[in-house]
Amino acid sequence: MTAIAIWFNNESQEHPTLWVAADSRISASQTGRVLLEDGAKIFPLQIVCREPGADGFFSNLSYFHSVGFCFAGNTLMGQNAYLSLAPLLSNLISPTGYVPSMADIARYVHTYLQRTFDDYKSRVGKHAIFEAALFGYCHSIKALAIIHFRPQMSDGMCVLGASTKNVMRTGEFQYLGDKNELMTKRLSEALSGVPAPGRPISRMPRYVIQDCIDDESLPSIGGDLQLGIASSFGFQPLALCKPRIVGQPEAFLSYLGRELTTELLHVGEARVGFPALA
Structure with missing residues (x-):
């Protein structure tokens, strides 16, 4: 399974951010056998819109931004959904120089996820269960937002619902993954507690996830830590x-x-320029 926490960080009062931390273990749902220890679960989702240029073609870039996307549960569902959405949302066109809002993006993502979830669950039943989140800065309302997509029962049917958190405040977070009750309790206590040496409150969920990765009594959470930051400038994955x-x-x-x-740091004359945290 997975452990992912997204939380509000106001270290910079002028530019508050959403941080995300996750483990990287992917296990077989039926047996619990570890399949991957380097499984990617946090991704940048680019939103690109073009408008007509002087030649009449949609050649002028009118909007470019990136938000975060993450998932927990069925890996095939989560990764395929991301790989499907990425080319769709990076090829938007509009005659008016439109700036997509997070609400519009979330509505589109929700519609797509609902359809692929319905198709897959008809084949594999309960093994299709997964949840996902879209998070980042909305330039339309000038605020951070988290949209959480997860299965819920409606009229006796399992459907993919959506809930939104806008105008985030200190101490607010969204959890996705395994051991929901335990992890929600740990994250709440960490964000409302006191800082420890090297562990500021504003970054505490990162250490909650790390501690769970290191805890052998939680075999469904493991691998290594992956991090990212969403802000008004876009989504930035981080190295360690x-x-x-x-x-x-x-x-x-x-x-x-x-x-x-x-060998993994250089691409020809270029270098992988990930920001990194200790």
Whole structure:
């Protein structure tokens, strides 16, 4: 399964953000056998809109932004949904220089997820269960938002519902994944508690997820930590900066638990430019 927390972070009062932290373990739902320890569950979803240029074609870029997308549950559903939505939402056209709102984007994503969920559950039943979240900054209302998509019962049928959190405040969060009651309690206590050395309250959910990854009594949560930040500037995935030997200065960059060696850091003359957190 999965553990994902999205929370409001106001370290910068002028530019508040939504942070996200997740584990990277993917397990077989029926047996619990670990399939991947470097499973990607957090993604940037680009929203690109074009308007007509002087030649009459939709060649002028009128809007470019990115928001976060994450999922828990059935990996095939979650990853296929993202891979399907990415080309659709990055190829929008409008004659008016339209700025898509998070509400409009969420409505579209919800419609798509409902249809693919209905198709898949007709084949595999309860094994299709998954949940997802869309989160980031809305330029229309100038506020951060989280839209949570999850299965719910309606008239005796299992359907994919949606709920929205707008105008986030300190201490607010959204959890997706395994051990919901336990994790919600831990996250609530962490965000309302006191800071510890090296663990500021504004980043505390990150450490809650990390502690669960390290906890062998929670075998469905594991792998390594993956992080990202959504703001008015877009969505930014983060790498981790880890000490080669604890207590010594030498360090390395890691993404999804995999060291970014020289071969994985360079693309020709370019370099992977991930920001990284220790």
